[in-house]
Amino acid sequence: MGKIVMLTFDVEQDCPPFAETRRGMEEGLPRVMDLLEEFEIRGTFLFTGRIAEEFPELARRAGKKHELGCHGLEHERFDRLPQGEAERRLREAMETLSQFGEVISFRAPNFQFPDEYYGILAKLGFKVDSTKARHKGWRRGVMELHGLLEVPATTTSIVTRLPWALQRGFHRRFESPIVYIFHPWEFVDMPKRLRPDCWFGTGRGALEKLRKLIEFHLGNGARFMTLREFYEEYQKLKRTRG
Template identity: 50%
Template sequence: MEKIVLISFDVEPDCPPYLSSTTGIEQGMPLILELLSTENVRATFFTTAVIAEKFPKIVKRIVDEGHELGCHGYRHERFDKLSYDEARKAIEKATTLLRRFGDVISFRAPNLMFPEHYIRILIDNNYMSDSSNAKYKPPFPRGLEIFEEGIIRVPASVTSSVLRLPWRIQKAIHSRLKSPIVYFAHPWEYVDMRKKKVRFDCKFGTGEHALKNLQRLIQFHREKGAVFMTFREFVKLVFSSRIQFASQMLSNNTHNFFVKSQSNTLQDFHGNL
């Protein structure tokens, strides 16, 4: 089975919380959208409601060009610092605003910080995927978590700054990643940030270098026969053919996945490959 690759972008102000400028949206987004169109790849854009309100034309372009619009919170708030009720209000408000542009069923919390029991809020708001966790961050999920309530947690595979390393270094990382491979990056990374007063990891390799590497990344996986998908396409594939998908994953030994329930009766389902 070919590897599945999900490319995603977190559409937010420049390098939050350090800056509140939006050069990434104004200058980075058109470059990303052009490149994806040239390479004929559909991606998922997790967008904050505040950005969508301020830049409706860009959000409309995301949807019109066949990409998926996802939710990245209302104003890029840290959900682990909000109470359950505050989180619920922020998600409901953001969802209502973003759904004016089209259906929104995929979510990623800012800073990849989202308490697991808050998934109930996503279920109640008809989300089908959550990508608020990462394989390289505690509690180090090893693969997909499929909740019986009908939502899948799809963890990010690597942090965004990996995509700005010199190509020969990152190439070795990409070939070792397990499917489904989830990448994320930010519009501001495609603008030259080197002269801005921000942390080093918000600056290095930004601008043209990052854009060139994004193209190399797409071409690298394509040459190996990968299938590019949005989160929406991926979750629909899993739910529509769960048994078949499971057996394919298991026979190829390329994926881990677990079936869970929000009532916390974790069933380790073929969990230890």
């Protein structure tokens, strides 16, 4: 059976907190959406509330043609915020994002979200979390966790910025469901004065690699899904199994 592949995009300012520019949204994201739509693939675009306010057309497009999710209010570290403040910010992000579509999926900035804050997510209507990540030491697969469905991220976006010949082997080995993480700023040339992981492998070539990745998985019979579609299928399976 073909693998399930989820393309997720954390939609934030350029390489936070190291840059304050928005070129990812101005130049990168429209190209990414064009590419996915060319293949009739839906991606999951996890916006910060602020970026959705600044780029309503992109948020609307994500909500209409893809899945719109949440990546915090302004890319804050939730593990450094008291619970009340975390809730206030998530509520504000949810209010903004809901104008552009129903939001049920979340990924915390920097993969940092305290376990005891999951109750806030459930209360605000989130159903899927993709904050846990293999490259951050999470070793378990998809599971129900603190009232949400945890769909762990498979790999850091550094892998998908390697030369294609080098990254190909990874894609073959990754276990289904594969959850990739990308950022809009990876698809524009990021300045070399920033730290290397902000510019390594960024630019036009990144879009070509994304195309190759899509073609590679399609060639192997993979099924592309959004986090929401995966959640819905998981619920359906659960009901059938009783």
